[in-house]
Amino acid sequence: MLIVKAEVVYKIYNPVTFVMAVKNLTSFIQIEAERQMMRMFQKKLFIDLVFEEQNIKEKMLAHLQKQANRWGVHVSKIHMGFEPLRENRKYQAESPSQPEESSNFIWAEDSCGMKNEEPNGDKSRKCISSPCYITIMALAIILLIVTFPISIWFLLKRVKKHEGIVIHRLGRMLGAKGPRWIILVPIIDKLQRVDLWIQPLTVPSIKVTTKDGIHMLCHINIKYEIENPVWCAKTMNFAKYLESRVLSGVVKLIKVKNADELHRQHENIEDDLLIYLKTITTSWRLQIHQVEIDYQPVLKESNLIECSGSRIAFENEEDSPPTLPSPVSSPGVSEHKKTDHFISIESVMEDLVYTVGLCFQFEITSPGKPSKKYFLDLTKGNGNAGEGCPNSTPDVILELSEDSLRRMLTGDLSLYTAFLTEKIHISGDISDAVKLYQVFRLFFVHFPNLILSYIYRNIF
Template sequence: MIIFRLGRIRAPQGPGVVLLLPFIDHWQRVDLRTRAFNVPPCKLTSRDGAVISMGADVQFRVWDPVLSVLVVKDLVAATRMTAQNAMTKALGKKSLREIHAERLRIGEQLLLDINDMTKSWGLEVDRVELTMEAVLQPPRETPLGPPATVPPVPGLDGTAQQLAAHLLGNRSVPSCAPLPPADSVETVSEVEPAGAPHLARRTPSADELLAAVEPVLCEALVGQVGASFQVDIALPGGARSSYFIDLSSGSGRAGRGVPQGSPDVVLELSEKDLQDLVLGELRPLSAYMSGRLQVRGDLHLALKLEELFKAMKQRR
C-alpha cells in the first residue's frame, strides 16, 4: 500500500494491517504479483509489403511500487501502448518469412525494448508472445510495384470480389448471384490500356460499400440483430454523410440518409474504417477499443453488427 500523508509519500506499507489517518492519508494499493494483458490485433505492413494482423500477449510485474504510482497514472494502458508501438516498429523491419521463422527471437527483442522504456516506471516485462491473427495481403512479388496483370486473388471473400467487380464497371452481375469461375475473369490489362491506373486499388466509397450490404439483408439476419443503426461517415475532405442499416423488422433495409424513427445506435467512423469493417479486415470490438469507432447508444447492439459482416464474408 502506498500512502500519501498531506501530499507527501511515505514508505510502502503492508501487506497486513495498516493504520490510516482519516482525511489526512490518501492511499493506493499496488499488486506486486505477475499480471498479463493482451495487445489487440492491429494491421501492420512488413518490409516486403505484406499486410498482417498481429497481436501480442504480455506478462509483467511491478518491482518498485512507489515509482509505479508516482510516474504513471494508468500502468496497464501505458504499457500496452508502449508494447504496441514497439511491435509495430520491430515488425516493419522484417519480411513475412522472417516473422514466421523468428517469432520467438522477435519476442525476446521486444522484451528488451519494452523494458528499456518501462524500467523508469518501476515495471518489468517478463514475457512477450506474438500472436498472428491472419495474413491480410501477401507480400509483393517484386519491389517495383504491382504487376501489369492482376489475376483473381485465391481465397478472396465474395464481398471483396463483388466490390472489385463493381469498381471495374462490371455491373451486369448482381452481387447476390454466384461469381464466375476464376479462370473466366479477365485481368485488368485485357480491359483497359496498359498506361491506365489500376482501378481496383482505389478505396471504395461509402455508397459502394453500402451497396454491397443490401444483398445480404434477410429475415434471419434481422432476427439475430434486431436493431436499427445510423452510420455517420467522415469523408476525406472533412464533410460528413449519413447512412442507415435497419435490421429491426422485415428483411432489413440499408441506404443513404437517416432511418425512420430514432435509431437504436449511432455509429461514427471514417470511410476507410467502414471499408475495413465491410471487408472483414477490422472487427467492431477492435475498432471501438482503438477509438476508430464511436458509439452512441447500446454498445451491445452496436457489436451485433458483426453478424452482418460475417454474413457478407460467407456470401460467395
C-alpha cells in the first residue's frame, strides 16, 4: 500500500484552449495522471519503484505531453514521490490513500497537485488593489446609490436552506455564503448556486467480464452530498470525474470475482465501493452516502428463452400417472434409522411444497443414450417425484446433461452458472427456475449423503 504524491507543471500556449477549456483543464490533466499511475504502479513491486523512479517519471512525462498537446498545453515537469503506508498512519485529506478491500485486490491511488508555470496568486492581489478595479467598484456603488429604490431588488439575495452561493466578482471567486440574506453588487458580481441536498448520480452502465468469463452489465446508482460549494464551483466537471472513478472501481472489484460470488457478496461489494469512494472524495469535500449496484447477465442469442407468459403449455406423453419408485435401502442401516430418515424427508418435502410450490420437469441427456424425462412436483401434499411426465402442466422445463445434474446436486455447479455457460436450457419463468436452487440446497444441508444418493439413483 502506497501514498503517492505528484505535482505536474504545465504551460498553456494556445489562447483558444485557455479561453474555452481552462475551467476543466486541471481536472483533465489530473485524470490522465492518475490513470497512468494506476497502470504503472499496480504491475510493479515496491523495490522496483524505488530503483525505477526516474524511468517512471520520464514515462509519465511523455504520456502527459502526448495527451496534453491536443488541449494546447505543454507539460514541462513532473515531480513525484511515494512512500509505504503504515498501519498506524491515518488518512490525510490532502493525499488520501486507498485501503485494501479484499484478497487479490489492492488499491494504488494518488493525489495529484497541479501547478501552472505562471501562478496568478500575486496577480489576483494586484488586480484587487489596481486603480482599474477600484474605479469599477466606485462606479458600481455610485450607480446603486443613484438607482437605490430600484436597485434594492437586485442588491439583496436570499440563500435558502441546504443551498450555497459562490460569488464571482470581476471573474475572481470571493467565497461561499450560507443560508441567509446577502448583499451583492449587481453589475460586477455573479452568483453561482450550489445544491447541498443529497443528490442522486446515475452512472452509465458498464459491461464487465467476471473471473469465470461471464459478461455482466452493471447499473450503478450513487447518492452524494456536496460539503464545499467552492470546490464544486471550481471543478465544473466533478460529476464526470466521479463517474470515471466509480467505473474503474467497479471493474476492479468485479473482474476478480465469479458470477456466484457477485450474488452472494452483493452487499459486501457495495460496501467496498462505498469505502473506496469515501476515501477518494475526502479531499473533494464530497460525501458519498449510498451506493447501489445491479447486475444483469449479458446472454448470447442461443441463451434466449422462448416462453409465452410465465408458464408453458405442455401435453402429457403418457396417459398413466407416474409412480414414485421405492427407495433403495443401503446395507447396514437399521429399520429404525430408515423410518427416521423418511420422516425427515417427508418433513423437508412438506416445507418445500409450502415455500416453493412449483412443478419441475427434467430432460436428462447422456452421451450415446436416449434422453429421459423426470419430474419433481412440489405443488400439493408432500410432493411427488418420478420418471416420466407429471399429471399437471410443469412450471419449468430444464434440459441438461447427466454430468451437469450430478455437479448441481453435489454443489460443484450452481444453477446460475450452468445457465450462463449454456450447460442447462430453461423453458419457463427464470424466477421460478431459480427456486430449484433452494431445493438442491435444502437437500444438501439436511441430507448430504442419503438424500443426494436417493435422489440421484432413484428419481433422476
